[in-house]
Amino acid sequence: MKEKIIEKILTLLAFSAIGVLLLITVFIFKEGLPVILKAGIKDFLFSAKWAPTKGHFGILAMIISSLAVTFGSIVMGVPLALACAVTLAEFCPPRLLVFLKPTIELLAGIPSVVFGFLGVILLVPIIREYLGGPGLSLLAASIILAIMILPTITSISIDAIQAVPLLYKEGALAMGATHWQAIWLVILPAARSGVVTAIILGMARAIGETMAVIMVAGNALKIPSSLLDPVRTLTSTIALEMGYSAGDHRTALFAAGMILFIFIMALTILANLLMRKK
């Protein structure tokens, strides 16, 4: 009897979480769709002119910036994170692993403002001095994001590598493969779906990150033509302009949020599909 009640309560709680998600989705679409229909989907998605107080709602520059920043962080972050995961899972003595893995996971707990602040104080002047441009740039944002997604990708990859049956490794070693050959040719391919999931979750974090990006990206509304150009992502636009927006401007921000939502949704679904494949 008691068991039944608790079961019901838990089910209810689980559904309420889904309910909240559903409500958020409905709300975002309800607020965002009218302005997209008003401006026309083509003008909304494929125009780079964003001046919502004057009736221009093109978010192309932001979509490109968001994708560029995410791509940049993946290019820099993934090799680093994978190297880290392989080292920790394969080469590191277990005692050190017990200490190192939580340390890396702790990196995920550092607030993004702190990353942004470090970026502004340390990274931006270095880029300005040695590479040119205003310093606040696509490159700075990508580097900061690469560091931020490092813990996510590393810890999920470690789990994926450790989940590969020991038999595989032993088989490879027995065939005369070196340790590295076993990792590169057997273990990593076997852990592939888990690693790809880790990368996709890292991407979702990178594309959704706001505060750190606002601080180091420079937020110019132009489509970037080089790594040193300032960029403005979808999330930055929403956070920057939210406070002063009214009317169509406000709904246009919801529309930008809608596009972001669709991006992240797609990434998450992809990650789930890949996980199931395993």
Place this chain on the structure above:
Amino acid sequence: MVTLRAPVAQSDRASDFESAGRPFESGRAHQKFIGLLPQFRGGCKKRSFLMRFNQFRLGVTLFLCLMALSCSSKNFTHSQALTIAGSTSVQPFAEKLAEIYMDINPKLIINVQGGGSTAGIKACREKVAQIGTSSRELHPNEGDLTKIIIAKDGIAVIVHPQNPVNDISIEQLRGIFSGKIRSWSRLGWVDKPIYFVNREEGSGTRDAFESLVMKKGEISDEALVQDSNGSVREIIANNPQAIGYISFGILNHQVKALAVNSVIPNLTTIKNNQYTLTRPFIFVLPSQPTPLASQFVDFVLSQEGQQILEKEGLVGFQ
């Protein structure tokens, strides 16, 4: 997990491989598990009863404390509160005024919040705040609210202290922000690119800058964008080739204010309109303001209130 798997893995492995470490580990873990279980089961009922009793006592004590607190606080004050919300440019000055006004009226609590001019006006209309603050003029569709100009603020054009340029004309400023003047050499310095910092769309300071400087022209989308006076100042203070604009009241030694059309911005030039880049700071009230709000506005407009504003770097409205 490890403990369960270990013996199995052991059996089909070469005997010398890790055989010394694991059995000991798994054995200990088992013992711990078995040892813990009955203890836990036995202690369960007693402990939960004790805990429940303690919780009950704690709850009653807390409740009594709260009762006592709420009673006593009712005797002290009549919980008068005033909320002011809006422009981040006006916020530091509203805070200062509120602080001094609360010293005079100790019973009163004033909350000053930021959020932006539009948010402030909206909060005022929705009665979330009794007073809204704005650093931009009201739009025509906001005509149901009363606007009170409390002070005049200059918009200072700022550069890095190491930048040798001291004077700029409105035309040059327009050229820079529309992206036509791209090098500092056009302003009599070295041939280095100009990085200009803009405020975000919808900001009151940007609104004022656009109408005073850009006239009908548009600010180039190459501009860096920051969302507060403070962060614009921070960018300029760190980059010798940057130029931007901030509220005169926020100016400090980190940056250098340029003379615009040969007029240096200071309290006198702003007051007598020689310095042309100025804008009003506004309090917005609903058509029927609460008595508390009206009293506070009266205080701000009084000589004392205006003096406080001047001391903080604004120019009082006469």
